[in-house]
Amino acid sequence: MPELIQMDTKKYRGEWIVIIDDVVIAHNKDIRLLKDVIDHCKKKPLIMKVPDADILLY
Amino acid sequence: MAILFRYINILREDGTLRRAPYIPAWIRNKDNALEQFSALIDSGADSCVMPFDLAEYLGVQQQGVSEKTMGIGGTVGVKRAQVSLTIKSQRERYELLLPVLVAQNSELNIPFILGRNGFFENFHILFRQNELKISLKKVAPK
Numbered sequence: 491m492p493e494l495i496q497m498d499t500k501k502y503r504g505e506w507i508v509i510i511d512d513v514v515i516a517h518n519k520d521i522r523l524l525k526d527v528i529d530h531c532k533k534k535p536l537i538m539k540v541p542d543a544d545i546l547l548y
Numbered sequence: 549m550a551i552l553f554r555y556i557n558i559l560r561e562d563g564t565l566r567r568a569p570y571i572p573a574w575i576r577n578k579d580n581a582l583e584q585f586s587a588l589i590d591s592g593a594d595s596c597v598m599p600f601d602l603a604e605y606l607g608v609q610q611q612g613v614s615e616k617t618m619g620i621g622g623t624v625g626v627k628r629a630q631v632s633l634t635i636k637s638q639r640e641r642y643e644l645l646l647p648v649l650v651a652q653n654s655e656l657n658i659p660f661i662l663g664r665n666g667f668f669e670n671f672h673i674l675f676r677q678n679e680l681k682i683s684l685k686k687v688a689p690k
Contacts, residue, residue: 521602521605
């Protein structure tokens, strides 16, 4: 897993981010809109939903 | 052997850190390819819950009947489904058929949640909170 402590993810709150080598290469609120980017990645990315601070669940 | 994952750290808007037990979870999509997602291990959740857009993205077949389930955030409609989930490290690899509830509210802002039913039976899970690590040891479900 990437060391997200090194990454400033707060600007992506509530969004899906696509990460390769600890770099966010794409982001969107709807993961379906990231499909083209993900399909064209040269290596398998990590896809993560960045928690929204307003959600109590996590 | 147990698979050990470090908690991930996420910056809050106020600059403080949130540490949480997310692990890499590989899920088969409708084309039978594995894709890697971060999933929150949630011992307080009865079930595994998948966001609606993730299920649609993966092409997960959902059962027709919508049910209601309750969480801290309130009541939400869900549909039952199954996904092929793989947990792996460099040395170990475990694939299991995981029952999930797909949240039907596309506005619900939740991560992919690995709750107890269907997941915790397959692993002895140890939250090493003081070390910010989580370990999973595969066991046979009863």
